[in-house]
Amino acid sequence: GQNIDQPTEMTATEGAIVQINCTYxxxxxxxxxxxxxxxxxxxxxxxxxxxxxLEEKGRFSSFLSRSKGYSYLLLKELQMxxxxxxxxxxxxxxxxxxxxxxxxxxxxxx
Amino acid sequence: EAGVAQSPRYKIIEKRQSVAFWCNPISGHATxxxxxxxxxxxxxxxxxxxxxxxxxxxxxxxxxxxAERLKGVDSTLKIQPAKLEDSAVYLCASTLLGGFSYNExxxxxxxxxxxL
Numbered sequence: 600g601q602n603i604d605q606p607t608e609m610t611a612t613e614g615a616i617v618q619i620n621c622t623y624x625x626x627x628x629x630x631x632x633x634x635x636x637x638x639x640x641x642x643x644x645x646x647x648x649x650x651x652x653l654e655e656k657g658r659f660s661s662f663l664s665r666s667k668g669y670s671y672l673l674l675k676e677l678q679m680x681x682x683x684x685x686x687x688x689x690x691x692x693x694x695x696x697x698x699x700x701x702x703x704x705x706x707x708x709x
Numbered sequence: 710e711a712g713v714a715q716s717p718r719y720k721i722i723e724k725r726q727s728v729a730f731w732c733n734p735i736s737g738h739a740t741x742x743x744x745x746x747x748x749x750x751x752x753x754x755x756x757x758x759x760x761x762x763x764x765x766x767x768x769x770x771x772x773x774x775x776a777e778r779l780k781g782v783d784s785t786l787k788i789q790p791a792k793l794e795d796s797a798v799y800l801c802a803s804t805l806l807g808g809f810s811y812n813e814x815x816x817x818x819x820x821x822x823x824x825l
Contacts (some may be wrong), residue, residue, distance in 0.1 A: 640818065641816035641818050641819055
């Protein structure tokens with residue numbers, strides 16, 4: 600089975616940096632995805648990690664440690680439009696099926 | 710490139726009624742997924758198709774839920790009869806290929822179902 604944990608809610612200030620953590624336990628790991636989901640909208644892809652280390656993409660970075668079953672999403676220079684839920688998802692080794700965590704709702708305040 | 714299309718966007722039914730959702734994936738995408746997302750939770754995979762074959766339906770409540778993708782393109786998800794706990798957003802997603810390669814899943818806008 601799979602177990603994915605992430606904080607339910609976080610609050611941060613516009614212009615600041617926030618780190619959203621995700622821990623997972625899985626049999627057969629084949630990559631970790633981060634998705635952003637604004638209220639009432641579909642999830643949109645942010646990042647993908649399959650090897651240990653940091654992947655940087657503009658203001659967003661994602662880190663993976665497979666030995667620790669740990670990932671984080673780092674958002675820099677926060678903007679009000681970054682207020683959304685951030686979903687961590689693990690892909691099993693067989694196939695392309697994703698198991699999602701419950702999501703972290705981020706509120707960015709002025 | 711057109712995205713994943715879903716209809717209807719909203720549906721309200723009474724318990725024990727039937728409902729069907731439709732999904733048209735991105736052109737050329739062989740793999741299609743249906744997810745259920747209950748308010749405040751992450752999406753839960755219900756079923757995965759590769760072309761017109763089922764890859765995984767282990768989390769599909771088969772006593773009331775059914776899905777098909779007859780020609781390997783469009784798909785329908787049906788609930789019969791609906792229960793109160795089926796109230797959720799039903800998301801359809803597609804990828805170019807299944808298997809081991811890196812594959813971003815593209816999501817449709819979802820159908821929000823309310824069962825009264």
